Amino acid sequence: MLGAGTLAAHPSTDARGALSNVEGQQGAPAIATNAQGGRRYRAFVKWGPARPEVVEIVARPLTGNMVLMRVEAAQTCYTSVDQVLIEGTPANNATVVGHGGVGIIEAVGPQCMSVRVGDRVILNLHDACGRCYNCLRGRSDKCAAQQGQQQQPIADFQGRPVVGRTGAMAELAITTEEYVTPIFATVSSAEISMLTCVAGCGLGMTMTNVPVEVASDVVIFGAGPVGLSAVMGAKVKGASRIIVVEPIPYRRELALKLGATDVVDPNQYRERKPVKPTANFGGPGTTLFEDALVTHLRDMTRMSFSRPWAGSGRVGPDHILEAVGGDRIRPRVHPQGPDPTGVTVLHQCWELCSEIGSIVTSSVGHPSNAVVQLPAAQWADGSKHHWPGTGGGTNDRRDSPRHVRLMETGQINMKALVGRTYPLAQAREAYQVAADRDVPATVVVPNLT
Ligand SMILES: [Zn+2]
Ligand SMILES: [Zn+2]
Known part of the structure; x- marks a missing residue:
């Protein structure tokens, strides 16, 4: 102990x-x-x-x-x-x-x-x-x-x-x-x-290459040490909504203690079925799957008013942070997520992202033959912003002292x-x-x- x-x-x-x-x-x-x-x-x-x-x-x-x-x-x-x-x-x-x-x-x-x-x-x-x-x-x-x-x-x-x-x-x-x-x-x-690799990555995802903005809505997939650090980082950056998606109950509870405003159990939203192709299939605004989790998270982050000419019009959160990855070893007693390979979550990140939103991914451990498929028109001509990997973009020499300072002042735990x-x-x-x-x-x- x-x-x-x-x-x-x-x-x-x-x-x-x-x-x-x-x-x-x-x-x-x-x-x-x-x-x-x-x-x-x-x-x-x-x-x-x-x-x-x-x-x-x-x-x-x-x-x-x-x-x-x-x-x-x-x-x-x-x-x-x-x-x-x-x-x-x-x-x-x-x-x-x-x-x-x-x-x-x-x-x-x-x-x-x-x-x-x-x-x-x-x-x-x-x-x-x-x-x-x-x-x-x-x-x-x-x-x-x-x-x-x-x-x-x-x-x-x-x-x-x-x-x-x-x-x-x-x-x-x-x-x-x-x-x-x-x-x-x-x-x-x-x-x-x-801080090395784990918390530095989670904090970096919120502060470095794609800083979380004040009063923004953030969805974090995964509440392991990386995701929980991202929760603390998003709180430090002033996000107003921090939604955590995590299958293990005690991790959801800990996320709430560390700054999450809402938690979601993905095993309660497992339904996912392909969308029937249409003439505009894969184009801007369309998704390839009807996904219960994406729909639920979109509902949770729906803006409180619907007047695009008065500042509304966002569909989906401002920031999506992914810290799930593939299960290398099945947990002994705790529930796994709907897809232990972690690949479905990568798709969900893209599908959930708003038209001008950002996705920061950090996870590892996906099967070597796993493939992520994206709608070509969205990827080539859309405005979704994806920043992948490399420890949240953290520059250790610059950022570790900053992160330690946040510990000293009690801003992160x-x-x-x-x-x-x-x-x-x-x-x-x-x-x-x-x-x-x-x-x-x-x-x-x-x-x-
Ligand atoms: Zn590591
Ligand atoms: Zn160098």
């Missing part, structure tokens, strides 16, 4: 992080010259088709701008549950499991400039080099620096190289400075750990997402609970006793 004190305010930030760094801006960053190579530490490692195990690995020396941090907390993103829990899922290299984590920097390479020993940092989802074509055009979420690159090993296990620059299911995490963001705050590491914490030895169990969806999210705290 949730470790006592795990979510307490971080005790060491002022002493080891914030103050020393403010002062340190006057001079060169501290450099740890001690060799870290040969240091032994426990890590949750996957190699080949076997399920990962906690083993002892040996750190390689830090070079260039590499950094080494002692992990304090790491979230168990649902995107990794099949790798962890299903025997036979391949892995090309021996890899430290996970993406994202929070910890204290214990050593830095000689060329590291942006973080110092003692800093508390969060691992970024993207490396955000700041120098590639995409980064220079404001799209660090698609940083090209590591794309197609062979990952450099960070450690060894029984003579086998181990990779995993964003893997923090371990006592230590070894990466480069582009992959970390210093955090100067008193919020607990378990809460902050939710990440404690509500951290359902249970586990020691490293129980990392597999932490992923199992995430897969079962018994709580919104689980966090591994390596030193938890």
Whole structure:
């Protein structure tokens, strides 16, 4: 269960992080010259088709701008549950499991400039080099620096190289400075750990590329940790209506506590049948399916007056945020949605979207042969706006400190997402609970006793 004190305010930030760094801006960053190579530490490692195990690995020396941090907390993103829990899922290299984590920097390479020993940092989802074509055009979420690159090993296990620059299911995490963001705050590491990939994505969907507008109507599909973060983000942005579609009852209740104005159980609106083709089939304003859920949501977001010449005329919500995806593992006790592949929801997003509305999608896990079909005329000549994927467009270095600030001021509540914490030895169990969806999210705290 949730470790006592795990979510307490971080005790060491002022002493080891914030103050020393403010002062340190006057001079060169501290450099740890001690060799870290040969240091032994426990890590949750996957190699080949076997399920990962906690083993002892040996750190390689830090070079260039590499950094080494002692992990304090790491979230168990649902995107990794099949790798962890299903025997036979391949892995090309021996890899430290996970993406994202929070910890204290214990050593830095000689060329590291942006973080110092003692800093508390969060691992970024993207490396955000700041120098590639995409980064220079404001799209660090698609940083090209590591794309197609062979990952450099960070450690060894029984003579086998181990990779995993964003893997923090371990006592230590070894990466480069582009992959970390210093955090100067008193919020607990378990809460902050939710930001990488998960909450950062949900918040980014409401704030980054397609910001939710004041007094707008928002529909959010899915109330896992991404969707629940989107609920909080939409509330911060001042949406007047936040409707959440989610099949699991406790998640609907939590959504209401975190800012949703309405919740809908999609299993109560399952009927979906093709529309008979007409001369105008697929053209502007038509849909290919009669869908009970879309009809219900359209009714819920119907404007209160019907005078287009006086500001009315919108059909459907202003914003649609999709955080559902395919079920990688069926939940043990909780109800699945009407379509466990998640593909029907993608169609529903398009069908529900108003003529000039926006759709932001973020999910993964759809079957590899799944196809989304859109009416050609709407796609080619319509005005529906779709922004897909890439972690909600979040620029971790820019946005993680902003998100932490929202935690400090109480505008968002990440404690509500951290359902249970586990020691490293129980990392597999932490992923199992995430897969079962018994709580919104689980966090591994390596030193938890
Ligand atoms: Zn993830
Ligand atoms: Zn880049």
